[in-house]
Amino acid sequence: MIFSQYGSIFSVVMFSLLLIPAVIMNLSGKRIKYYGILLNIPMLIFLFGLKSLQMLQFVVFIVCEFILLYGFYYLRKKVKANWLYYIVLALSMVPIIVIKLCVYTPFNMLGFAGISYISFRIWQLVVEMHDEHIEELKFLDTIYFVTFFPTLSSGPIDRYHRFLQDLNKVVPQNDYIENYLMFGLGRIGKGMIYKFGLAFMINQYVMTPLPEEHTIWSTIVYMYAYTLYLFFDFAGYSHFAIGTSYILGIKVGENFNMPFLAHNMKEFWERWHISLSQWFGDYIYKRFVLNTLRNKVFKSRKTASRVGNMVTMLVMGIWHGPYLFYIVYGLYEGAALVVTDIYLKSKTYRKFKQMKCYDFVSRVVCFQVIAFGMLLFSGYLFSF
């Protein structure tokens, strides 16, 4: 996984400098909204290049998806039928499926940074429109939500209503300085340490020197090193994304909350890549369980939930790419959740929880489960 968006100190500093006008505008009591929307344009050019294949795909993608979104927006009031919703949802998925499958064709250079995360925001809009949560789809607000630059390439995945609330308000001066500007700068600083300090060093001094030939020892070292590397790299990216969003007045959600302190895998997903797991929770797991219970597909709620866990995690795995190791990874994480659920409902767990060593032992065990999952995710076991 590469996060090219904040990939170098240069790009982070440059982007931070472009935030200065936004700061001045907010401090003089003006809304940042329009500056933010304008700022998206040079930032996208910087990310993709003006006359690049990536930019072309991005523009075509956005135009098509917006035609679809607005088509649905106007049609849904006239045609109140579920089939329209399913067709729109399926059509909105066509680009990402085609692009992901292109790795098996001569067109494997197709794709652009952020397509997955932009798709999450678009599907969210389709579902929310279907559920009648969106009364008015304002063009500028919506395009800004979908292409909001700070979180474009890898999240955190925001929610439409939350985003709009922040977007349309002017924050009082003192509040802005303390809770947006200083907070944001602090996060960008932390991101520097995480990504260009810790993640860089782990990669440079532990992962890169490993021999090409995989031995048991090198695999174990790689497993732990990659787990820590991925955390510092992704949490570092998230610090940048969150920090810059705040300075632009958008209090986007968090992505990490000390994931390696989790006591079990259920808790892990409440601490790791939070915006993604909540998205999958709301839009896949809960809907799957709710619909299967409504239609009485499963006899017990427990079964519905466990099948839901497997389905959700499998989708999450495949979403990363059409490779065998992502499927294995998804199944592994799904199974881990099912086992965790059985464990949490057992008497052993209730007894164990009372013991002094509970915190320490469960965290150490959980970390091994996490690290093995990361090893599967890295594809290391499948590359020789």
Add this chain to the structure above:
Amino acid sequence: MENLKELALDIMEAACETDEVREDLDLDLFEAGLIDSLAAVVVLVELEERTGIKLQPTDMEREDISTVNHFIDFLEKKVG
């Protein structure tokens, strides 16, 4: 109002599978480990079975079911 309170308690008891929910109506159910994402779905299923009101998961925020009292407020808005 009394009815809503009973309805809220019945639904929460079924969803969390414990009558502990009756003891403190301001107890944070997430912090106490009594509620999880499955329980959140069961709340919707129970509500639908008891009142016929059909909701989607995103109709209900985490905050709405974090305590029994919050859930009573939520029901008041939805059931009226």
